[in-house]
Amino acid sequence: xxxxxxxxxxxxxxxxxxxxxxxxxxxxxxxxxxxxxxxxxxxxxxxxxxxxxxxxxxxxxxxxxxxxxxxxxxxxxxxxxxxxxxxxxxxxxxxxxxxxxxxxxxxxxxxxxxxxxxxxxxxxxxxxxxxxxxxxxxxxxxxxxxxxxxxxxxxxxxxxxxxxxxxxxxxxxxxxxxxxxxxxxxxxxxxxxxxxx
Numbered sequence: 195x196x197x198x199x200x201x202x203x204x205x206x207x208x209x210x211x212x213x214x215x216x217x218x219x220x221x222x223x224x225x226x227x228x229x230x231x232x233x234x235x236x237x238x239x240x241x242x243x244x245x246x247x248x249x250x251x252x253x254x255x256x257x258x259x260x261x262x263x264x265x266x267x268x269x270x271x272x273x274x275x276x277x278x279x280x281x282x283x284x285x286x287x288x289x290x291x292x293x294x295x296x297x298x299x300x301x302x303x304x305x306x307x308x309x310x311x312x313x314x315x316x317x318x319x320x321x322x323x324x325x326x327x328x329x330x331x332x333x334x335x336x337x338x339x340x341x342x343x344x345x346x347x348x349x350x351x352x353x354x355x356x357x358x359x360x361x362x363x364x365x366x367x368x369x370x371x372x373x374x375x376x377x378x379x380x381x382x383x384x385x386x387x388x389x390x391x
Contacts, residue, residue: 197225197356197359197366197370198224198366198367199222199279199280199352199367200220200221200281201220201283201348202217202218202272202348202351203289204217204344205217205251205252205344206292208243208248210241210295211291211296212238212295213237213241213242213243215235215236215252215254215258216233216235217268217272218230218348218349219272219275219348220348221275221279222352227349229275231271231275231345232348234262235259235263235265236259236262236264237265242256251342252343252344253342264300265299265300266300266302269296273305280309280310280368281308282309283309283311285311285313286309286310286311286312286379287311290379293305294381294382304381306380308379308381309378309380310371312351312354312358313330314374315355315358315370316358319357319358320334327341328350334353334354335353336353355367358374
């Protein structure tokens with residue numbers, strides 16, 4: 195199976211899409227997770243308030259990211275890890291929005307990644323009452339995991355996509371998307387907020 199992609203998951207500090215405070219990544223090659231990476235992020239200035247509801251979901255506190263590198267530095271690590279892969283995320287609109295808006299907030303150029311949504315693929319593959327990540331992961335045969343831990347969520351997303359491809363008999367992400375009738379989309383880049391001096 196030539197199923198190659200990178201699964202990604204962001205956690206945010208508040209309701210701002212720019213407030214990335216953690217990311218998890220899982221690289222898939224030949225239909226297997228072969229590498230993972232995760233780190234905490236200091237959210238961009240102006241987007242760095244930690245809302246109690248978000249903290250309650252993922253458990254990340256302001257003190258946890260106080261000495262973490264900022265978005266611009268992490269963007270380089272992220273793109274180095276993902277390379278030119280198609281990104282896959284569970285509810286990809288959210289994760290791609292975080293990528294776009296954090297770049298806009300810091301003045302970084304947003305990479306125009308192509309991406310797939312594992313929620314959309316799951317709806318075409320499984321018959322479930324809910325398509326929340328833990329329920330879909332269980333249906334795909336994944337072990338229980340710490341939901342809202344960015345790395346655990348990225349790995350679960352990768353395993354779901356691998357299972358969808360296996361059930362579809364698809365050997366790459368484009369064949370999988372075509373078989374399921376979902377789109378491989380591309381990030382629409384927003385202009386940066388930072389004023390040019």
